[in-house]
Amino acid sequence: MTNVTILGAGAMGCLYGAAFHRAGWNVLLVDVNQEQIDAINTNGLEVDTRAGVEHLPIKAVQPAAADGTADLVVLFTKTFQTDRALEGIAHHIGPETYILSLQNGLGNDESVARHVERERVLVGVSMLPSDLIGPGRIRSHGEGSSKLYPAFTTDDSFATQVVDALNTGGLPATLDPDIAAAIWSKAIFNAAMNPLCTLTRRTPGFLGAHEESQAIIRDVVLEGVAAANANGVPIQPEPILELTEMSAKDHADHEPSMLQDIKAGRRTEVDAIDGAIVRAARKAGLTAPATEFLWRMVKLEEAKL
Known part of the structure; x- marks a missing residue:
């Protein structure tokens, strides 16, 4: 066994x-x-x-x-x-x-x-x-x-x-x-969805219902895909964007771990998700302003704990 x-x-x-x-x-x-x-x-x-x-x-x-x-x-x-x-x-x-x-x-x-x-x-x-x-x-x-x-x-x-x-x-x-592409794709998905749920104190269903969150999600996904491609991991944005839409429907009431952590007064994994994507973008000579903004905002939430 x-x-x-x-x-x-x-x-x-x-x-x-x-x-x-x-x-x-x-x-x-x-x-x-x-x-x-x-x-x-x-x-x-x-x-x-x-x-x-x-x-x-x-x-x-x-x-x-x-x-x-x-x-x-x-x-x-x-x-x-x-x-x-x-x-x-x-x-x-x-x-x-x-x-x-x-x-x-x-x-x-x-x-x-x-x-x-x-x-x-x-x-x-x-x-x-x-x-x-x-x-x-x-x-x-x-x-x-x-x-x-x-x-x-x-x-x-x-x-x-x-x-x-x-x-x-x-x-x-x-x-x-092609597990590297799968890992990058999930990291980008999480970089968009998790901080937004955390900062709004809402679940994916809320994000899917508002143009403002949808626009931010798209910006973060596009930045992450650019960073992945520039670091030798070829992926496309469409499957990740479709996954965010599926999450808003099928996992509408699910609290992502980042939101659970902040609500429980714990440190989050934002450094390994949004922070890692920002660092990878910089390494390739790119910027990721939407992703970096979410990263810094969640770090401010952690600083309040």
Whole structure:
């Protein structure tokens, strides 16, 4: 049986942990939130989807209590917590362990490569919604899928096993050799939608209903695509713009993680999303004024905390 450890047992980590559990993998949820850990261990993980409500018997522990060696670590911590989180389970990572980053933003491949051999780094994107509605309880009532691939090699044998398990467990997933384009596209999508939801304290449905937000979204998408193309990642704006429209309809009431963080008084990942796109644009001799404005505004929100 494959041992998979979900590092960061929040809304998304629990959603993926549930899928691996359904697929028959041995799942361990690792988090620093003791209330979350206790709720999962006492009542099981509650997963509310359109298919119904499940209570799954999955073990949850603090990092120091992660025993044995993981075959796969799926990383769902905040980008600025990557090094500390992986150092906290270093005893749980062996020479054969793979690490899959499904984190937001750009540059996660190199961050993970500081902790395992480069051929064992997998990266991906998830376009699935998930909300933490209470300790040990998540809700996911929208459509979406995942893409993943090795970050530095073309040997996709283990990545194929991961994709098969996710599909078996009810989360649509595919291998994508052009994973860099997928990661950039999601970062651009997030750079447009997440700060606007955060600054307005509204969800995607609100953004989709107003010309003002739609105009800003388009500007940010075009700036991000230009930055990606200038950095050697060829993508087009139309699919990303279509995704923002789909989000406003299918995920109309979903609170993105950036909004959840500000409401909870936590630091956001805006530096790894909007900030990273602005830095990439500058590196290529471009500017990204709309993206930079959203970045700076969210940093001001953080400064108020």
